[in-house]
Amino acid sequence: MRKLYFNGTIITVNENQPTVEAVLIENGKIIKVGSKDEVFELKDSETELVDLEGKTMLPGFIDSHSHITAVAQTLMIVNLSEANSKEEFISMLKEYVKNNSPKAGEWVIGFGYDNTKFENEEHPTKFDLDTVTTEVPIFVSHASGHISTTNSKALEALGYVGTDYEVPEGGVVRTVEGSNEPNGVLEENACLAPEKRKIIPAPSIETLLKCIKKAQEIYSSYGLTTAQDAGVDENLHQLLSLAAQKNELIMDVVGQAVQHVTLKLLKNEGTPKREYVNHYKLLGGKTWLDGSPQGKTAWLTKPYYEVPEGESKDYCGYGTQEDKEVTDYFKSLIENNIQVNVHCNGDAAADQFIRCYKKALEETGSQTDLRPVMVHAQTVREDQLDAMKELGIIPTFFLDHIWFWGDYHYDSVFGPERANRLSPAKSALRRNMNFTLHQDSPVKMPNQILAIHNAVNRQTQSGRILGEDQRLTVMEAIKALTLNAAYQYFEEETKGSIEEGKLADFVILDRNPLEVESSKIKEINVLETIKEGNTIYKK
Known part of the structure; x- marks a missing residue:
């Protein structure tokens, strides 16, 4: 099946041919770019004509560093990025625990808090999180992903108890002033080391696969046709391989081990x-x-x-x-x-x-x-x-x-x-x-x-x-x-780039970013994302 895109601004990102009037694709690849007359000469009775109606088409965006499985995992946990104070942070956690009633063996996992929004930029400590619950471990990652805060139950599970404990090299366990007692805030390898991460229970494969599908929907809504996972361990490699095997990847995913x-x-x-x-x-x-x-x-x-x-x-x-x-x-x-x-x-x-x-x-x-x-x-x-x-x-x-x-x-x-x-x-x-x-x-x-x-x-x-x-x-x-x-x-x-022989990966925008006032660029909307000729997102 052939598709012919025309009647819009087509930015190729090819310096030798910066813009073209039309693009013809077949079997997921670009077979002709050029003027409308040049490209229309190659259409046949079965060619689908796609009128861009003045919109702007670019090559599909390519993600050069992210963690798509981590994005998938955030869909299963407490999002605390909107907390503007420590009190609001605690309130959101309490609401989550109240509504979800975590069972024995489960953890409350959160993500995205930003202490720079809080009074005196203080990180919440175990003393704050213990007011939420002391029965269920709580583990909340900072927005940067390099610091976490925990309650006493989580510290116990991670091996940070009392004043005599081992910290993985490259990690820091923050302590109560004047002592070596952990205050609940963990830096770098204190919470990121593999032996610590594996202590935190993982969700089921079925749940993860569903969330990977949702994560791809998020990525494609931003015009991405290639995503990355920059933290692939053996488990995530198996998970992404399984998603691929089941044909559940709608975009290319590049893993970094x-x-x-x-x-x-x-x-x-x-x-x-x-x-x-x-x-x-x-x-x-x-x-x-x-x-x-x-x-x-x-x-x-x-x-x-x-x-x-x-x-x-x-x-x-x-x-x-x-x-x-x-x-x-x-x-x-x-x-x-x-x-x-x-x-x-x-x-x-x-x-x-x-x-x-x-x-x-x-x-x-x-x-x-x-x-x-x-x-x-x-x-x-x-x-x-x-x-x-x-x-x-x-x-x-x-x-x-x-x-x-x-x-x-x-x-x-x-x-x-x-x-x-x-x-x-x-x-x-x-x-x-x-x-x-x-x-x-x-x-x-x-x-x-x-x-x-x-x-x-x-x-x-x-x-x-x-x-x-x-x-x-x-x-x-x-x-x-x-x-x-x-x-x-x-x-x-x-x-x-939009060149003959390359994959038909495109993003269609409601406005031309080359013509929009610079202060308004962020207001441009992604209307459609196309991977190898197939629409994977449409607004």
Whole structure:
């Protein structure tokens, strides 16, 4: 079956042919782009004509970093992102417990609280959560995903009891002032280490599959035709493989295997260009070297503008691994032709990535194009961008930080100078580096239009502009979400632009982002998302 799209603005993201009048597709692929007359010459009696009615069509958006199964899991737990005070946070948890009556063996799992909204930016502690219940474990993740708060029952289950307990390397258990008694707030590996995560009971496979379907509906509603899961362990790999086997993936899903199982799942695959099986492929490995700037656990070379209470004036956050461990991991991936994705928010973490990856390349002697990815890269310096370009490291920037937390970063986390250099995408562009944009869902929803808006405007919620010289044009931002993202996945020959021979992955918008006033970009609506010629979302 052929389909012919016409009568709209068709932005191809192909520099040699930026816009066309019509597109013809067949069997999920683009077979002709060009003028209306050129394309209409190829239609036959069975060709379906699709009148765009003046709307704008782009290549389907490609998610360069998120956690789609985590988004699925958030659909089963308490969403606390709207809590504007500690009291409201507690009230929402109490309401959930009242309405759901958790049974023995079940946990109350929450996500998304933002302590910067609370008085004195205080995290809720076990003393707060114990007012909800002391009978059922409560575990609530911070919006950043790098800090959690728990009640006494959950602390007990996690092994943090009394004053003598072991904390996984790269983790911190916050304590009651003047003692070693846990106060319920856990940082990094104290709550993220695999041996801790497996203590928390998982939902059934059937429930997860249903929620993965709903998560895909969310992603496609934002114009995405390719999603990512950047935290795949053995269980999630089995889950996504099962979803693929059952033909329940309506979009492409790219998995990144977490550090401790990367080689087990990907060793001896032979090539960095891996193939999808029913829309799922496991592409690379994932590790993280520091934490979150808004949680003040990112690893910096210079102290935080306002250090957390109880820390010394030279507090710079901290790393999660030693150089040898990082270098050995990089070497093992390079030797097996596996791409690596590395979480680095602070510039000290970025230094470690650059230092260790360079050493790993030297020791392996590899010349293979593996396209390593620096995830977030929020505070990378100019000299680091030079080093990243030399090593072929792709930065994927989380520019929505400027909208959601920019004022906090300016006033408390980094101070004015560093806040104005957050996610320096233009600096990367000036070096002709391939870079992408992401929203790290479920930290924030995968709203690609908002990503364009924030890349172009770089405006905080108070109206402050952070880094005017780092603003992108609309077309530069679109390319970061399409063709650049395809390159990050070794898929630039099949995705990312509307060209003959590529997949028929499209998004249709109600307005042309190249013509809308910059302050109004975020108001553009996704009307339809098309994956390989099939509509997977329609407004």
